[in-house]
Amino acid sequence: MEPHYMGLIGMGVMLLLILMHVPIGVAMGIAGVATFGMIRGNLAPALTLFGTETVGKVGSAELAVIPLFLLMGSFATVGGLSSDLYRIAHALIGHIRGGLAV
Structure with missing residues (x-):
């Protein structure tokens, strides 16, 4: 079977x-692994690649920033920095029509 048809089957x-209400990320993962397995003729390389890439992406530095950003926001809230910033912004641009929505 041609790889183009296998790609259409994977889609x-x-x-x-997705229509069966499986989460989109899970549906994409299952379809991608199955299609890669069909093209290669063996499911083992597809599963190996899936595991390696998943661990590589989850352990990346780009995703490590997300919990640190949330921690910074928590510190700002507990320390009162966020309410201070809101009051300063309201004092500076609160009189403009649209105010803080701008």
């Missing part, structure tokens, strides 16, 4: 899984 599987 169909993904859409079917």
